[in-house]
Amino acid sequence: NAGVTQTPKFRVLKTGQSMTLLCAQDMNHEYMYWYRQDPGMGLRLIHYSVGEGTTAKGEVPDGYNVSRLKKQNFLLGLESAAPSQTSVYFCASSYEAGGLVDEQFFGPGTRLTVL
């Protein structure tokens, strides 16, 4: 049982390049999330999904797109990377707990640097 995995672990991009971060979970969770973590800012929600085929904007969605074509995978895309997107990106997932808030399980993170 691997939990939540993220690929790649590290990446360096040049301004204007594009990339996709992949998140996979093997816990059959309905909900999945993408966060970014910056010094002094905590974790900020970028986009989230409440089920296969659905996505929604979080707190800081600009410059990012997401897709959830399969229940176990949640992709985060950067179409034209900017230095402001240098950050550590975390994916998380949680159960659909019948309207209750459940624990979020986090992946190990992807460290992205945009030059």
Place this chain on the structure above:
Amino acid sequence: QKEVEQDPGPLSVPEGAIVSLNCTYSNSAFQYFMWYRQYSRKGPELLMYTYSSGNKEDGRFTAQVDKSSKYISLFIRDSQPSDSATYLCAMSANDYKLSFGAGTTVTVRA
């Protein structure tokens, strides 16, 4: 102003000391309160979970919620070097999205 405020520290204590961490918040709709622990270069993991007001104890860890003051606390008794980490408070209203504090970095000196 942020919805959840947390002093980023850093906090350095000797082994065996009591560590006291806290967060304040502005959204009175928050009902679910969590503390996550994050080791260096790792993802956060859930440490404590409290619903509504009151205290919860788990081994050396105690979480307190005071909704009237919009204030939550985490206490770590008999702290160990293995407790050195960043502690993030997180809270939610009646949905699945969490609002996180900035995190407090704690170092326990042997």
